[in-house]
Every structure is written in structure tokens, then in C-alpha cells.
Amino acid sequence: MSDTLEVLVLDDEPIVGKRLKPALAKVGCAVEVFDSPAAALARIAEKEFDVVVTDIRMDEIDGMQVLEAVNRKSLRTKVIMITGYAMMSLAREAMEKGAFDFIAKPFTPEDLREVIGRAAQALRSPAEPPSALAG
Amino acid sequence: MPDDKQPAEPERGQAATVEGRYERIKAAEAARQALLTRPRFSFRTQIFLGFFLAFLFSFGIATSMVITIYLVENKMKFLEIASEYVTEIQQARRFEKNYFLYGTNLQDALEQVYLAKTILEKNSDELLRVAGDKRDSMIIPHLQRYEELLKRLAALESEPDSPRLNQKKKEIEMEVRQHGQEMVSFAQDVMTKEKESMARMVARSRNIHVLSFAVASIFMVYIAYFLGSSLLGTVNRFQGYAQRIAAGDFTPITPIRRFRDEFTELAITINQMLQELEAHEATLVQSHKMRAVGTLTAGVAHELNNPLNNITLTAHALLEDYREMNDDDRREMLGDLVNEAGRAQSIIKNLLDFARESGAQVEPLDLVALLKDTTHLAANQIKLSGIKMEFSATDNLPRVHGDAQQLQQVFLNLILNAMDASPKGGKIQVLVVPADEPNFVAVKIIDFGSGIPEHILGSIFDPFFTTKTKGKGTGLGLSVSQGIVAKHGGRIMVSSREGQGSTFSVVLPITTLPARIGGNMPRSGALS
Numbered sequence: 001m002s003d004t005l006e007v008l009v010l011d012d013e014p015i016v017g018k019r020l021k022p023a024l025a026k027v028g029c030a031v032e033v034f035d036s037p038a039a040a041l042a043r044i045a046e047k048e049f050d051v052v053v054t055d056i057r058m059d060e061i062d063g064m065q066v067l068e069a070v071n072r073k074s075l076r077t078k079v080i081m082i083t084g085y086a087m088m089s090l091a092r093e094a095m096e097k098g099a100f101d102f103i104a105k106p107f108t109p110e111d112l113r114e115v116i117g118r119a120a121q122a123l124r125s126p127a128e129p130p131s132a133l134a135g
Numbered sequence: 136m137p138d139d140k141q142p143a144e145p146e147r148g149q150a151a152t153v154e155g156r157y158e159r160i161k162a163a164e165a166a167r168q169a170l171l172t173r174p175r176f177s178f179r180t181q182i183f184l185g186f187f188l189a190f191l192f193s194f195g196i197a198t199s200m201v202i203t204i205y206l207v208e209n210k211m212k213f214l215e216i217a218s219e220y221v222t223e224i225q226q227a228r229r230f231e232k233n234y235f236l237y238g239t240n241l242q243d244a245l246e247q248v249y250l251a252k253t254i255l256e257k258n259s260d261e262l263l264r265v266a267g268d269k270r271d272s273m274i275i276p277h278l279q280r281y282e283e284l285l286k287r288l289a290a291l292e293s294e295p296d297s298p299r300l301n302q303k304k305k306e307i308e309m310e311v312r313q314h315g316q317e318m319v320s321f322a323q324d325v326m327t328k329e330k331e332s333m334a335r336m337v338a339r340s341r342n343i344h345v346l347s348f349a350v351a352s353i354f355m356v357y358i359a360y361f362l363g364s365s366l367l368g369t370v371n372r373f374q375g376y377a378q379r380i381a382a383g384d385f386t387p388i389t390p391i392r393r394f395r396d397e398f399t400e401l402a403i404t405i406n407q408m409l410q411e412l413e414a415h416e417a418t419l420v421q422s423h424k425m426r427a428v429g430t431l432t433a434g435v436a437h438e439l440n441n442p443l444n445n446i447t448l449t450a451h452a453l454l455e456d457y458r459e460m461n462d463d464d465r466r467e468m469l470g471d472l473v474n475e476a477g478r479a480q481s482i483i484k485n486l487l488d489f490a491r492e493s494g495a496q497v498e499p500l501d502l503v504a505l506l507k508d509t510t511h512l513a514a515n516q517i518k519l520s521g522i523k524m525e526f527s528a529t530d531n532l533p534r535v536h537g538d539a540q541q542l543q544q545v546f547l548n549l550i551l552n553a554m555d556a557s558p559k560g561g562k563i564q565v566l567v568v569p570a571d572e573p574n575f576v577a578v579k580i581i582d583f584g585s586g587i588p589e590h591i592l593g594s595i596f597d598p599f600f601t602t603k604t605k606g607k608g609t610g611l612g613l614s615v616s617q618g619i620v621a622k623h624g625g626r627i628m629v630s631s632r633e634g635q636g637s638t639f640s641v642v643l644p645i646t647t648l649p650a651r652i653g654g655n656m657p658r659s660g661a662l663s
Contacts, residue, residue, distance in 0.1 A: 013441050013444070013445060015445040015448065015449065015471055015475070016444065016445065016448060019445075019448035019449055019451075019452045020448065022452065022456065023448075023451075023452060023455070026455075057437070057518070057519065057521075059518070062521065084436075084437040084440045084441075105440040105441065105443065105444040106440060106443040106444035106446070106447040106448075107444065107447065107448075108447055108448070108451045109448060109451050109452065109455070110451070
């Protein structure tokens with residue numbers, strides 16, 4: 001495992017990717033940004049990321065499908081779900097399906113960096129089960 | 136929606152509300168006045184009058200009958216007396232004749248004359264009535280003279296030696312015969328006259344009775360018909376009002392007849408009830424709208440998170456890296472901030488426009504634009520539930536005449552229902568097309584969900600009927616929608632197949648009376 005964290009950010013709001021890319025790059029992440037779920041899924045099939053950050057509600061393909069795709073590809077990858085306030089139940093469902101954590105909109109770049117930091121820590125000590133964080 | 140439209144609208148809406156309420160109260164008051172200022176002629180009075188007239192008539196017939204019977208009775212009595220009198224006279228004459236022919240006793244004849252005289256004296260008043268002056272000028276003098284002559288004859292008989300007896304007897308005989316004759320013929324004459332008069336009276340009375348019976352029958356039939364038809368007619372009229380009110384037409388009842396009666400109070404009470412109903416209906420429509428707003432709020436809150444998140448991320452990026460950025464980057468980010476703030480505003484504006492209470496504002500409406508606004512309003516909620524919405528409309532559809540907010544409420548309700556019925560990942564179709572019948576436009580909202588079982592299809596428009604779980608639906612949505620559509624002269628129809636989905640069609644009449652719309656528009660415009 002290298003120092004740089006391979007991160008994929010998927011949100012159908014282009015501004016999210018635009019702002020998160022430099023914000024995460026600052027803390028040493030290699031960030032790939034997508035605003036189309038289909039393109040992101042194609043990329044996920046190609047490459048094993050360390051962290052995938054995905055919005056839950058998108059047109060065509062939703063975040064749960066992305067989560068399932070990532071889980072199929074690699075169980076090591078930490079998936080962080082972005083949710084709206086109205087979708088807490090969906091977020092819990094995502095946690096049960098093996099998401100690492102969720103972050104509710106609106107969030108600051110610092111909020112996300114913190115969650116990604118925890119994900120990086122979890123990646124370094126794989127003995128700790130991700131579900132412990134969820135509780 | 137253009138921004139410049141917004142500031143003018145709330146004022147106009149409120150003005151229209153106040154005007155609408157004022158006009159309804161004015162109409163109700165005018166109807167009340169019109170109903171009350173008519174002269175009172177109640178059904179109680181009509182029935183009483185009818186029976187009183189019938190009574191008077193019957194009383195008249197009965198009285199005339201009693202009088203006739205009394206008169207006939209009198210006449211019969213008189214005839215009896217007269218015939219007794221005639222018998223006595225005739226008897227007297229027979230004795231007189233026997234005296235002249237066979238020289239029998241004259242005393243018997245005199246006795247008969249006394250009897251006749253007694254009869255006359257006893258019934259002198261009666262005789263005066265029937266014979267009038269002739270009683271004193273003819274009947275009595277004749278009888279007296281006859282008696283006198285008989286007495287003279289008797290006197291002659293008592294002195295048989297008297298000279299010239301036979302000659303005297305002859306002279307008296309002549310006169311006696313003459314008076315006897317006169318007496319009998321006169322009495323018979325009177326009798327005949329009385330008999331004739333009695334026969335006439337009986338015939339006349341019979342005619343009067345037959346005629347009265349016929350007139351009474353016609354009169355009774357007329358009264359029964361008049362009262363019956365005016366009562367039943369009014370009852371039927373009120374049945375019509377009830378049907379009209381049930382269909383959602385709350386126009387106050389105005390007077391039809393020239394008089395006030397018991398139904399006037401009913402009409403006034405119904406008019407009061409209509410005012411209450413209208414107020415309640417307005418409250419119901421508004422509260423139902425607020426429920427829809429509540430449903431939409433979740434979608435709006437969620438949708439609002441997107442621009443808010445973009446603003447948060449952008450603002451933080453600016454804060455963190457302001458110094459390292461060049462002017463172009465800063466400008467771009469500030470531009471994003473402004474755009475996203477605008478986006479947030481437009482998300483809540485639609486909902487606020489819809490939620491705002493406004494009075495009935497009737498105007499020509501472009502249904503396609505209205506449906507676009509409505510689908511836009513519901514879009515967040517629909518996206519949130521993962522359902523797709525397809526919208527298609529026929530170009531250049533004629534406008535319909537109606538209240539935009541109320542119709543939007545109807546369509547929104549149908550769309551939200553369709554959303555509830557659709558499975559995740561399903562779709563809803565919204566079509567605006569010409570209706571099957573001419574001069575109507577149809578809005579069809581089609582879902583491909585579970586469908587409505589046939590046995591409840593008939594009751595889905597009933598108030599408080601719901602298939603949703605307790606707390607999720609009031610069962611008033613379709614009922615309120617139907618009320619609104621009915622007020623617009625339209626109908627909501629449903630067709631559904633279990634397991635395949637449902638189609639709700641709202642059919643609305645197009646504006647065929649441009650003059651009327653033209654007349655309405657400046658009025659609401661002038662108030663703004």
C-alpha cells in the first residue's frame with residue numbers, strides 16, 4: 001500500500017467534485033471525480049480504489065447500486081455515502097450493507113477529510129471491523 | 136416562473152379573496168332580502184282558505200236545500216188545507232143542488248159552509264200569502280154572500296106561505312149558483328197555481344243541487360290539484376336544489392314564486408347552510424393543500440441540501456485557499472455561490488407559491504403550462520422516491536377557464552397518489568390531450584402500479600375513503616379534488632386494472648365564452 005490514498009468521488013452535482021478534488025488532494029489523496037454514475041461504475045470495474053465517496057440519490061443509478069458494485073469488486077474498499085437529511089433510513093440501510101460511514105449534506109471539506117482519515121486508519125489496521133465504527 | 140410576476144401576485148390574491156368573500160356574502164344577503172320581501176301567502180293559509188271556501192260552498196248548498204224543503208213543506212200544507220176547503224165547498228154545493236132538485240134539507244149545506252169558513256179563518260194568514268188581496272176582495276165576500284143567500288133560502292123555507300116564494304127562490308138560486316161556482320173555481324185555480332209553483336220549485340231545487348254538486352266537484356278537484364301541484368312542485372324544486380348543492384354548486388337559492396310560504400324559511404336556512412358549507416369547503420381545500428405541501432416538504436428539504444452543500448463546499452474552499460487562488464478561480468467560485476443561492480430560492484419559491492392561500496381567481500388557463508408547473512413542484516418528491524415522470528402534451532390546446540391554484544392542487548394530488556401507487560423505479564405518465572368529447576381537454580395521470588381492485592373502484596371518490604394506512608391518508612384527497620373539478624364544470628374519471636396500474640383523467644371544459652372571461656378579468660385586475 002502506497003502513501004497516497006486512491007479516492008473516487010461520485011456526485012451528480014458537478015460542483016461537489018470540483019470542490020472536493022483540490023480539498024482532498026491537499027491531504028495527499030489521488031482523487032478521481034465523476035458526476036455520472038455510469039462512468040464511475042465503469043471506472044470502479046477497472047480499478048480498485050481505497051475509498052469511494054458516493055451520493056446516495058442520483059438519477060439512473062443510485063448510491064446503493066454503487067455500494068454493491070464496489071463490494072463485488074473489492075471488500076477492502078471503504079465506501080462513504082453522502083446522504084440528504086431526509087434519507088437517514090437509507091443511510092442506515094447502507095451501513096448494514098457494508099458502507100464504511102455516511103456523511104450528511106451539507107458538509108464541509110474538513111468533515112469529509114475527517115471521515116476519509118478514519119477510513120485510511122481502518123485500511124491500515126484491517127483487524128478492526130468496519131461495523132464497530134458504525135455503532 | 137419570471138421573477139417580476141411575484142410581487143404583484145400576493146396582493147391580487149388577497150384582494151380577490153376579500154372580494155370573493157364579500158361577493159358571496161352580498162349574494163346571500165340579496166337572496167335573503169328577495170326571499171323575505173315577498174308578501175306572505177303560506178301553504179297553511181292556502182289550505183285553510185281552500186277548505187274555508189269549500190265549507191262556505193257546502194254551507195250554501197245545505198242552506199238552500201233546507202229553505203227549499205221548508206218552502207215545499209209549507210206549500211204542501213197549504214195544498215192540503217186548500218183541498219179540504221174545496222171539498223167542504225163542493226160538499227156544500229152538492230147539498231145545495233139536492234135542495235134545489237129534490238127539496239132536501241138545506242141545513243147540511245150550511246154546516247159545510249161553516250166548516251169551510253172555519254178552515255178559512257184558521258188559515259187566514261196563509262191565504263193572504265197565496266191569494267193576496269183576493270182573500271178579502273173575492274174569497275171571503277163570495278163565501279159570506281153564499282152563506283147569506285143560503286140563510287135567506289132557509290128563512291124562506293121556514294115560512295112556506297110567503298108570497299112569491301117560488302119566484303124569490305128562483306132569484307136566490309141563480310145567485311147561489313153563481314157564487315158557488317165562483318168559489319169552487321177560484322179555490323181550484325189557487326190550488327192549480329200552487330201545485331205548479333211547487334213543481335217549479337222542486338225542479339229548480341233539483342237543478343240547483345245537480346249544478347252545485349258539479350261545481351263543488353270541479354272546485355274540490357281544482358283545489359286539490361292547485362295545492363298538490365304547488366306543494367309537490369316546490370318539493371321537486373328543492374330536490375333539484377339538493378342535487379345541485381351535492382354537485383358542488385353553492386349559489387344561493389333565489390325566489391321563484393310571488394309569495395312567501397313555509398318553504399321560504401327552508402330556503403333561507405339552506406342559504407345559511409350553503410354559506411357555512413362554502414366556508415367549510417374552503418377550509419377543507421386549504422387544509423388538504425397544506426397536507427400536500429407537507430408531503431412535498433420532504434422532497435424540497437432534500438433538494439435544498441444540494442445547493443446548500445455546494446455553497447458550503449465552495450465557501451470553505453474559498454476560505455481555505457483564498458490566498459493561493461487567482462482572480463479567475465475566485466470569480467468562478469463566487470459565481471457558483473450566487474447561482475446556487477438562486478437555485479435554492481427557486482426550489483422553495485414554487486412550493487411557497489403553491490402553499491399561499493388565495494381566493495378563487497378564475498381566469499383562462501394554459502393547462503400545459505399549469506401541468507409543467509405542477510410536475511416541477513412534485514419533481515423533488517418524485518426524484519426522492521426513485522420514480523420517473525414522463526410528460527407529454529398536444530400542442531396548441533385551447534385554454535380552460537379556472538382557478539390555477541385549485542386545479543394545480545387537483546393535479547398534484549393525483550400525481551402524488553400515482554407516486555404512492557408506483558413501485559420503486561416505476562414511472563408516471565402525465566398527458567395533456569383533447570378529450571374524447573368536443574370542447575373538453577383531458578389531463579391523464581397514468582401509473583403502472585398495483586391498480587385499484589374493482590370492488591373499491593366505485594368508492595374511491597367518497598369522503599374519508601382511503602386505502603392508505605392510518606395517519607398516511609385522510610381519504611379526502613380525491614373527494615376534495617372531485618369537488619374542485621365539479622366546480623369547474625369538469626369530471627374526474629378513473630380506469631384501473633389490478634396489477635397493471637391506474638389512469639385518472641380530469642376532463643375540463645374549454646373557454647368558449649371569451650366575452651365572459653373578458654368581463655371577469657378587468658374586475659380582478661382593477662383591484663390589484
